[in-house]
Amino acid sequence: MSGRELKAVYVISVAAELAGMHPQTLRIYERRGLVRPERTEGGNRRYSDADIELLRRISELTDQGLNLEGIRRVMVLENENARLRAELDQAREIALHAIRHAEESGARPGGDLVPLKQAMAVYRRAPSNPDRD
Template identity: 40%
Template sequence: MGEKELRKNMSILPVSTVSKLTGLTPRQLRYYERFELVYPKRSAGNQRLYSLNDIERLLEIKDYLDSGMTMQEIRRVLSKTNAPQISNDPDSLSDTEARKIFHKEMLRVGRWENHGSNNLW
């Protein structure tokens, strides 16, 4: 992962800033998290922290809602667009793709088992 992508994944923005940038209320942000559309990290004090990629995703969710899509439809669309393209050949998965899959799975598991900070890296 390049430095640019690494920086876009850094979770450093608090709810108040994300709310201003996206036009979404803190309640909406919590709802999208509960609906598993976005996965903010948690600070040591349990404050939600968002990355630039999270903001991009929130704006995408907002556009989908404005177009009349339901939350279920949005969830389905986002799961398809974020799913890695894996062929039947087991050797075709690149190291980068494997690392991304592993990272996402570690974040998902850590969110349920850790309940605190998700500092896995």
């Protein structure tokens, strides 16, 4: 997000209008922990562009029939999903970099690189049985 999206500049009445809801609804969402506006030294709420987008997402979910607890859970899962996707993208980038590096250093395609998943069988000699010998 850009700095503008994170800068809390909107008072509650403007934020409510931008999000298409009543200011009291924003207070309820704050009490329920769905949105956390910044506060001025005097204690007044200030909302950012990111907060407005979050309020719009909450509105979408309420329009789909979710209650506030359901919305909270959906938002937790959406955040976790975004985090995991970013982690996966990073892991893919690291893997691609490693492959490029291996290819540039003269690795033979399919010869020097070993798949991570290979079946491995361990054979152990059964303990000898003195009665059978």
